[in-house]
Amino acid sequence: MLKPSRYEVNVSSQPTLAAAALAAPRPSWMLPPKGRRTFLVGVGTNHHAARIAAWLWRGAGFDAQAWHSFDFAVQPPPMRRGDLGIFLSHRGGKSYTVQAETAARRAGVETALLTGAGSPWRSVPRRIETGPMEDTGAFTHSFSTTMAWLLRWPGKPALLAPFGRMKASLRWGPAFPAVRPDTDLVLLGDGLREWVAREAALKLQEAAYVRARAFGLEEFLHGPRISVGHGSVVVGFSSLRQPRWKAVRGYLRTVETPFVEVASEDWLAQVLWAQRFTLETCRRLGIDPDLLRTDDPRYRRARERLAF
Missing domain, CATH: 3.40.50.10490 (Glucose-6-phosphate isomerase like protein; domain 1)
Known part of the structure; x- marks a missing residue:
């Protein structure tokens, strides 16, 4: 019997990891942002998480906007003191997300970071480690644990209902x-x-x-x-x-x-x-989902030349 890929293990681990995120102590500063404008900012999977969370936050009565980190960094939106910025970076190394957070903080925005355990990005005082670091490039459990934290934030229990069905949802x-x-x-x-x-x-x-x-x-x-x-x-x-x-x-x-x-x-x-x-x-x-074409020297060289 073939050993399951890391991707497969990560997919199946999500009910347990999301439950841990929901049960973790809530930071004292993580309060429902009533009457505050909130920016949710990320790249890739984290951008998708930001978009879904912002939609659900607005449905719950909050003023929430989702932004791609590149857009936020290159042309920041109008910001004011009292706004909340939540920046999503699982590995803590995406330069445009870091630049976006810096721009928001300089504008007087209260910023917070959602990142993976052991992430090197430690300059943001309000910091939540959402769960373990992904061990493959196609992110899965970091999405669900980030969403668990984001949907805890507004203090609306109905937003958390999908997490209670995760084991059944995997079938x-x-x-x-x-x-x-x-x-x-x-x-x-x-x-x-x-x-x-x-x-x-x-x-x-x-x-x-x-x-x-x-x-x-x-x-x-x-x-x-x-x-x-x-x-x-x-x-x-x-x-x-x-x-x-x-x-x-x-x-x-x-x-x-x-x-x-x-x-x-x-x-x-x-x-x-x-x-x-x-x-x-x-x-x-017949593709290994853990590889992301790292077995092809051309793609490996091309990736090494990219800067994020």
Whole structure:
């Protein structure tokens, strides 16, 4: 029997690690930001976490904005004293997230850092280690533990409900579509589920080297729909409460494009399905999800020349 990949172990570890994050002592400074504007800032998976959290915070009555670290650093938004900035950096080494936090602090914003255990970024006094450091490049458990901390922050217990279902969610969902190396894989989501779709695309690109592209539901209908056809598979992270999906179903049926609908009101269950879909795609394509092409000298050299 083959030893499971680190990616697979990390996916299955999430219920335990998220429960630990929810049970950890709450810092005295981590108060619901009533009447305060909050900026949630990150890159990659952390940007997707920021987007989902900001959507949920706004739904709970808070003034929350999500920003990509690069955009925040290059052209900071108007800020004022009394604002809250929460900066997400699992390994603590992303230069644009560091620059963004510095800009916010200089503007008088109260800043906080969510990072992994043992992260070298220690210059922010308000600092939470969300969970253990990831041991592979395709992040999974750091997303769920970061989300657990972010959704504890507003003090609204209803936001935490998806974490209580995580064990069941790891067994939930439709059958995974078959993906070939040349498949045109299109992922869609409505509302906060657009960022579930974008996180799914990132995992498939990183771990399975799939040419996956993601769109918001309405964005897809306003142009990219024309690009799907023979060789395409469309996956929809949908809400049954959103009637606009009827247009997507009808369009794809008419152009005879396969459509897999991952329908749920539980955004976290959809994320976990996407992580498992990535694992299954790696298995079918014979790819080790831990490698991220580090076994190819060209990609390894190219990565070494990049600066983050």
